[in-house]
Amino acid sequence: MKWITAWRRRPWxxxxxxxxxxxxxxxxxxxxxxxxxxxxxxxxxxxxxDVAKGKQLFNQACSSCHGANAEGTKNAPSLxxxxxxxxxxxxSTGRMPAMNLGAQIPRKKPVxxxxxxxxxxxxxxxxxxxxxxxxxxxxxxxxxxxAMGGKLFRANCAQCHNFAGSGGALxxxxxxxPLDKATPQQIYEAMLTGPQAMPVFNDTTLTPAQKxxxxxxxxxxxxxxxxxxxxxxxxxxxxEGLTGWLLGLGxxxxxxxxxxxxxxxxxxNV
Numbered sequence: 014m015k016w017i018t019a020w021r022r023r024p025w026x027x028x029x030x031x032x033x034x035x036x037x038x039x040x041x042x043x044x045x046x047x048x049x050x051x052x053x054x055x056x057x058x059x060x061x062x063d064v065a066k067g068k069q070l071f072n073q074a075c076s077s078c079h080g081a082n083a084e085g086t087k088n089a090p091s092l093x094x095x096x097x098x099x100x101x102x103x104x105s106t107g108r109m110p111a112m113n114l115g116a117q118i119p120r121k122k123p124v125x126x127x128x129x130x131x132x133x134x135x136x137x138x139x140x141x142x143x144x145x146x147x148x149x150x151x152x153x154x155x156x157x158x159x160a161m162g163g164k165l166f167r168a169n170c171a172q173c174h175n176f177a178g179s180g181g182a183l184x185x186x187x188x189x190x191p192l193d194k195a196t197p198q199q200i201y202e203a204m205l206t207g208p209q210a211m212p213v214f215n216d217t218t219l220t221p222a223q224k225x226x227x228x229x230x231x232x233x234x235x236x237x238x239x240x241x242x243x244x245x246x247x248x249x250x251x252x253e254g255l256t257g258w259l260l261g262l263g264x265x266x267x268x269x270x271x272x273x274x275x276x277x278x279x280x281x282n283v
Contacts, residue, residue, distance in 0.1 A: 060135060063132045063135035063136075064132075064135050064136050064139045066129075066132045067132035067133045067134070067135050067136030067137070067139075070125070070129055070132060070133050070136075071083070071133060071136055071137075074110050074125075075109070075110060075133075078110075078111075079091070079092050082140075083137065083140055088114060089114075092137050092140070093140050093141065093142070094140075094141060094142030094143050095137060095142075095143045095206070096137070096138060096142060096143015096144040096206070097135065097137060097138040097143065097144070097145050097146045098134075098143065098144040098145060098146050098147065098202045098205050098206050099137075099143060099144070099206040100130075100133055100137045100138075101130060101131075101134045101146045101198075101202055102199055102202035102203055102206060102208060103208065104123065104124075104125055104130045104133055104134075105123055105127075105196075105198075105199060106120045106123070106195075106199060107120055107121035107122050107123040107124065108120060108121070108208075110124055115186070116185055116186030116187050117186060117187045117188055117210075119190075120190060120194065134146060144205045144206060144215075146198075146202070147198060147201045147202065151201060151221055151224075151225065152197040152198045152200075152201045152225065152228060153225065154197050154225065154228045154229040154232045154233070155229075156229075157222075157225035157226040157227075157228055157229030157230075158222075158226045158229065159226065159229040159230045159233045160230075161223070162223075162226030162227040162228070162229045162230030162231070163230045163234075165219065165223055165226060165227050165230075166178075166227050166230050166231065169214070169219070169227075170227070173210075173211075174189045174190075174191075174192060175189075175191075177234050177235070178191060178192035178193065178231050178234060178235060179191050179192075179193075180192070183210055187209070187210045192231050192235065193235050195231075197232065200228050201224055201225075201228060204219060204224050204227070205224075
């Protein structure tokens with residue numbers, strides 16, 4: 014051990030330690046860096062492949078309405094800058110490609126599967142701008158505050174979608190669709206992009222945590238039972254009471270008319 018002590022006392026010993034440390038760090042980085050580069054290259058290749066396949070799908074199914082370069086036509090709006098989230102919402106809910114153009118495009122069975130939807134979204138996103146598809150953590154209703162979500166939903170959404178998310182009529186043949194079939198991701202994307210007549214709730218209007226709270230409220234509310242029996246679409250207590258009153262009163266009137274209409278049988282003398 015004496016030679017180590019003697020070596021440490023030499024004037025160049027400190028420089029030798031620094032050089033050795035740099036050499037060790039360089040070797041460690043060289044061992045890790047190729048893997049990182051390969052992972053990044055693979056991700057870039059996958060993204061480029063999605064964009065290329067998405068462009069093919071777009072040319073086949075979307076360009077006739079939205080234009081060859083997604084610039085829009087007189088029949089359909091431009092898709093430049095709408096982002097991947099808008100495409101994912103419209104395609105995953107079956108609203109696009111649209112079979113018939115009208116005041117409101119209804120939800121239907123999707124034409125494209127999840128992989129094709131991702132590819133279409135990647136292509137439109139490559140054209141620039143727009144919000145990205147939210148991650149699973151962003152849309153997880155288990156991490157949302159349902160109580161706060163109820164307050165936010167009643168303040169911002171219930172006027173159109175009904176307090177229980179059952180939907181409702183709007184002007185000009187439009188309507189707010191029911192939310193019973195919407196997934197948490199689709200609800201988040203709708204708030205983020207404002208499809209059709211719906212306003213945009215960006216992150217400055219409703220924070221990601223508030224959006225997640227609304228999702229928690231919607232998913233919790235639609236799973237709740239109806240203790241009074243049939244919920245009648247949960248369109249509200251006034252409509253439900255009116256239905257019950259008219260139906261019940263109507264049955265009573267019909268029963269009274271049926272009873273009074275019966276003629277008593279005549280008694281025959283033997």
